[in-house]
Amino acid sequence: MRNNDWDAMIDGDQFDALIESALRSEPMRPAPMHLHRKVTDRLQIADLREREVVRFRYSMTSLLLALFGAHAAAAMVIVFTNFDLLLANGLPGAGGIYDRYAVYMWQSWSSYSGAYLMPAILMLAAGIVCAALWPLRKYLRTH
Amino acid sequence: MSTKAAATHPGLVQEAGYSVLNDLELVNQSQSGDPEAFSELVRRHQHVIYNVAYRFMRDGNLAEDMAQEAFLKAYRLLKGFRGDCSFSTWMYRVTCSVCLTELNRRKRRGEVELQPSHDALQAVEPPQNVDMPERIRRCVGKLPDRYAQVITLYYLKGISYEEIAQVMEVPMGTLKTWMFRARKQLRRVVEEELPHHAE
Numbered sequence: 001m002r003n004n005d006w007d008a009m010i011d012g013d014q015f016d017a018l019i020e021s022a023l024r025s026e027p028m029r030p031a032p033m034h035l036h037r038k039v040t041d042r043l044q045i046a047d048l049r050e051r052e053v054v055r056f057r058y059s060m061t062s063l064l065l066a067l068f069g070a071h072a073a074a075a076m077v078i079v080f081t082n083f084d085l086l087l088a089n090g091l092p093g094a095g096g097i098y099d100r101y102a103v104y105m106w107q108s109w110s111s112y113s114g115a116y117l118m119p120a121i122l123m124l125a126a127g128i129v130c131a132a133l134w135p136l137r138k139y140l141r142t143h
Numbered sequence: 144m145s146t147k148a149a150a151t152h153p154g155l156v157q158e159a160g161y162s163v164l165n166d167l168e169l170v171n172q173s174q175s176g177d178p179e180a181f182s183e184l185v186r187r188h189q190h191v192i193y194n195v196a197y198r199f200m201r202d203g204n205l206a207e208d209m210a211q212e213a214f215l216k217a218y219r220l221l222k223g224f225r226g227d228c229s230f231s232t233w234m235y236r237v238t239c240s241v242c243l244t245e246l247n248r249r250k251r252r253g254e255v256e257l258q259p260s261h262d263a264l265q266a267v268e269p270p271q272n273v274d275m276p277e278r279i280r281r282c283v284g285k286l287p288d289r290y291a292q293v294i295t296l297y298y299l300k301g302i303s304y305e306e307i308a309q310v311m312e313v314p315m316g317t318l319k320t321w322m323f324r325a326r327k328q329l330r331r332v333v334e335e336e337l338p339h340h341a342e
Contacts, residue, residue, distance in 0.1 A: 016326075019333055022276035023283075023298040031193035032207050039185050039214045043178060046215065 058135035069128040073121055080117045166230040173221055181221070185214050188231060191299075192238050198295045199242035201281055209245060213238040228309045235296060235310045243288045282332045290325035297322065 161169060161183035172180035192213055197206035217237050224233060283294050289311070296307045308318045 015334075016330065019279055019326075019330060022279035023294070025276060026198070026280060026298065028190070028194050028300055029197060029203075031189040031210070032203075035189050035193060035207055035210060036182070036185055038207075039189075039211050040178075040182050042211060042215055043181065043218055046218070047178070 055135065055139055058138065062132045062135050066128045066132045069124060069131070073124050073128075076117065077121065167226060170221065170224060170226070170230055173218075174224075181218055184230065188234055189214075191231070191301075192234055195235060195238045195295065195299060196242055198280070198299065199239070199246060199284065199291070201284060205245075209238070209242050212245075213241045216241055229306075232306055232309045235302070235306075236312075239292050239296070239310070243292065246284065247288070278336065279333055282329060282336055285332050286325060286328055289321060290328055293318065293321050293325050294329060 161172075161180055164172070164180070164183070166184065166187070169180045169184050173184065189210065193206055193210045196209040196213065197203065200206045200209055213234065217234055220237070224230070283291050286294065292311060293307065296302050296310060297304075302310075304315065304318060308315050311318065311321075313321070
């Protein structure tokens with residue numbers, strides 16, 4: 001119908017019929033052919049984003065733990081081995097200090113407090129490495 | 144195929160295809176982390192959801208965007224779907240919410256399309272050249288949100304009053320009152336529109 005014909009109908013009860021007819025006569029349109037593919041693509045990206053968020057969280061937590069662990073290990077070394085003195089007096093003595101600790105440990109494990117410190121530091125270092133590598137292992141397992 | 148059979152024999156699901164499962168079973172599969180199940184839900188409901196979005200947005204490209212957003216929102220909220228209504232009812236609710244949010248956002252910002260799409264080109268034509276029924280349909284977008292929603296869902300084919308009441312989470316009496324007021328207000332809006340463009 002031309003617009004003039006429609007305009008002629010606009011009076012009284014026919015107005016409501018006009019509105020009703022316009023709303024009821026709207027056809028159902030087919031969805032675009034690529035709508036499904038676009039939705040599934042975006043869902044994959046959303047899934048990937050969530051996995052990346054979790055992976056990032058694990059990585060950052062591990063790095064933070066490693067950082068604190070390294071600081072703690074360094075503080076213990078300084079406190080129990082007078083490492084600051086070694087640094088102040090020159091590094092060449094450090095190798096000798098290590099030999100000294102190793103000999104003390106072999107001679108008398110229980111009477112030398114530094115004997116406990118050496119394996120404790122080694123265990124702490126191993127733990128830090130494991131904490132840093134754990135998220136990587138988890139990621140490689142799931143992918 | 145029942146959900147129990149699908150859970151105990153996942154191979155059967157893959158062999159038979161997701162098309163044999165009903166919506167609720169597909170939702171359960173999706174909630175368990177099966178993306179293919181949700182893909183099947185999208186395939187089943189994409190036409191209706193696109194049409195709901197089109198009746199709000201009145202533009203093909205915008206309707207497609209809103210339909211995508213609705214499905215994505217549904218995927219994110221799927222874990223909260225309790226099954227107290229059908230999946231289609233729940234999807235209508237999500238789609239209406241997405242479309243109305245977008246329409247309100249556009250009204251607040253006064254946004255217009257930079258490059259009109261083919262559908263929108265019809266909108267920028269002089270009003271007297273636009274099809275009269277389409278002009279009337281566009282007036283629905285000028286109603287308050289809940290009236291626009293009621294009118295849109297009512298005239299969408301295949302949706303009953305009961306389902307609309309479930310979508311809008313109101314009693315039937317309230318829905319009928321809204322419907323009456325919506326028609327009355329729509330008539331006022333159309334009356335204001337038509338004399339202006341009939342000049």
